[in-house]
Amino acid sequence: MKKGGKTRFVVKGLNQERIINKLSQKVNIYNLKRSEYNICQFETDFYKSKTAKKFLQENGMEILSFHHFGLWAKIKRLATSYGLICALACSSIFYGLQYQFICKIEVYGEVQVEEREIKNFLNSTLHSRAKSMINTKQLEMQVKENFSEISSISIAIVGQTLVVNVNEAVTPEEMVGDYKPIISNFDGIITKIQLIQGTMAINEGDIVKKGDILVYPYIIDSQGGQIDVAPKAEIYADIWLQERVVHYEYQIITKRTGEVLQKDVVLLNNLPIYQRGEENAFEEYEVEESIFDLSKNLILPLKLKRTIYHQTCTQEIIAPFEEKKDEIIAFAREKTLIFVQENEIIKEENYTIRQMGGCYEVCYIATVSRNIGG
Amino acid sequence: MFNFFDEIKGKSQKCKDKIFDFNLVNMSGGILYVEGHMGLTILSPSTIAFKVKSGRVVVEGQCMSLTELTSNTMLIEGKIQKTEIFS
Numbered sequence: 001m002k003k004g005g006k007t008r009f010v011v012k013g014l015n016q017e018r019i020i021n022k023l024s025q026k027v028n029i030y031n032l033k034r035s036e037y038n039i040c041q042f043e044t045d046f047y048k049s050k051t052a053k054k055f056l057q058e059n060g061m062e063i064l065s066f067h068h069f070g071l072w073a074k075i076k077r078l079a080t081s082y083g084l085i086c087a088l089a090c091s092s093i094f095y096g097l098q099y100q101f102i103c104k105i106e107v108y109g110e111v112q113v114e115e116r117e118i119k120n121f122l123n124s125t126l127h128s129r130a131k132s133m134i135n136t137k138q139l140e141m142q143v144k145e146n147f148s149e150i151s152s153i154s155i156a157i158v159g160q161t162l163v164v165n166v167n168e169a170v171t172p173e174e175m176v177g178d179y180k181p182i183i184s185n186f187d188g189i190i191t192k193i194q195l196i197q198g199t200m201a202i203n204e205g206d207i208v209k210k211g212d213i214l215v216y217p218y219i220i221d222s223q224g225g226q227i228d229v230a231p232k233a234e235i236y237a238d239i240w241l242q243e244r245v246v247h248y249e250y251q252i253i254t255k256r257t258g259e260v261l262q263k264d265v266v267l268l269n270n271l272p273i274y275q276r277g278e279e280n281a282f283e284e285y286e287v288e289e290s291i292f293d294l295s296k297n298l299i300l301p302l303k304l305k306r307t308i309y310h311q312t313c314t315q316e317i318i319a320p321f322e323e324k325k326d327e328i329i330a331f332a333r334e335k336t337l338i339f340v341q342e343n344e345i346i347k348e349e350n351y352t353i354r355q356m357g358g359c360y361e362v363c364y365i366a367t368v369s370r371n372i373g374g
Numbered sequence: 375m376f377n378f379f380d381e382i383k384g385k386s387q388k389c390k391d392k393i394f395d396f397n398l399v400n401m402s403g404g405i406l407y408v409e410g411h412m413g414l415t416i417l418s419p420s421t422i423a424f425k426v427k428s429g430r431v432v433v434e435g436q437c438m439s440l441t442e443l444t445s446n447t448m449l450i451e452g453k454i455q456k457t458e459i460f461s
Contacts (some may be wrong), residue, residue: 017417018413020414020417020443021413024443024444028442028444029440029442030443031418031439031441032417032440033440034417034419040442042440230453245415352408
């Protein structure tokens with residue numbers, strides 16, 4: 001019964017029982033209460049409220065108030081809200097009208113041209129914002145003609161947005177200027193040259209150092225004019241890879257023994273208030289000191305100063321060169337061969353030993369053939 | 375009339391000649407369901423009276439109200455203290 005909604009009446013009049021009896025023959029009455037001797041309140045079904053109202057008026061009852069409630073009552077209230085219906089109708093019409101026009105232009109794609117430029121161009125080109133008046137194919141052609149940096153473009157109308165997708169034109173390398181010459185990264189002797197593009201600065205058999213120019217980034221045409229090009233060449237050279245190892249016959253080395261002593265001091269405003277740890281008893285030692293903040297705020301500026309003593313010992317090492325010679329040469333060779341690339345053939349290996357006072361310098365040289373061009 | 379009441383009346387042996395044309399169902403003194411009434415005569419929070427075919431019925435109590443009233447049935451809620459049948 002409650003699903004349809006109800007109407008509550010408050011009526012005033014005499015002989016209410018007789019009227020209510022007659023009314024109950026036509027409509028169902030609910031929650032009938034009498035608040036005063038001539039005022040009573042009751043509810044009827046929403047769809048019978050008109051019948052009840054008419055009956056009460058015909059029978060001389062004064063209707064003090066009547067109030068609809070329930071789902072159907074709300075629906076009816078909405079349906080008879082003419083203002084609301086007009087507003088809905090107007091807004092629908094307005095929405096339908098404005099939907100026929102484009103509101104904004106969006107540009108997607110990475111190009112050198114600024115998005116703003118394309119938008120400004122389209123805004124100036126478009127005669128009308130009405131969707132039916134826009135020819136997307138024509139617009140695409142116009143944009144492509146106007147912007148040489150764009151290789152392809154597509155324009156589509158999506159909703160109320162003009163969506164523009166652009167792709168950048170890729171310029172070949174030959175058309176881009178500012179070339180740099182090929183420079184040697186190694187010392188060596190040029191063994192073979194195969195020039196592809198550019199002007200050679202060296203010949204076969206020349207000795208080059210690191211930093212020397214090998215190929216210039218230009219060519220001379222038949223009229224004697226200079227044209228900039230990207231230099232390319234295959235240049236093979238015997239390069240020298242060298243590494244040095246120095247050996248001292250007499251050395252004094254300080255080593256850590258592994259014994260450690262730690263001392264902590266708590267500081268408040270750089271004044272020591274507490275300390276912990278034994279006193280340093282090492283004869284020879286190294287010190288590491290560090291300071292940490294114990295508190296995160298400055299209300300109590302507590303800091304911890306940690307001092308670590310590493311015991312050390314000094315050793316004298318006497319190593320005659322002749323006893324260690326093979327070892328040192330092998331080490332120098334190992335260091336040199338690190339720089340040899342995979343599948344590279346070592347043409348020659350040799351070493352030199354130089355004596356300077358109490359030390360010996362072993363210089364190991366490996367000669368490999370490598371392409372040093374670009 | 376509902377079959378439920380007919381069935382009960384059919385089983386009655388002592389009161390067959392005294393079966394009235396109305397039915398009263400009192401549930402725990404809080405709800406009184408009436409079938410077969412012939413109209414309200416008194417309506418107040420303490421007294422509700424209505425006519426039946428063979429007389430009148432007076433219901434006395436406190437805070438009483440008519441939850442439902444149709445042409446034939448009635449539902450009274452409240453603190454029902456006394457129900458009298460006058461024939």
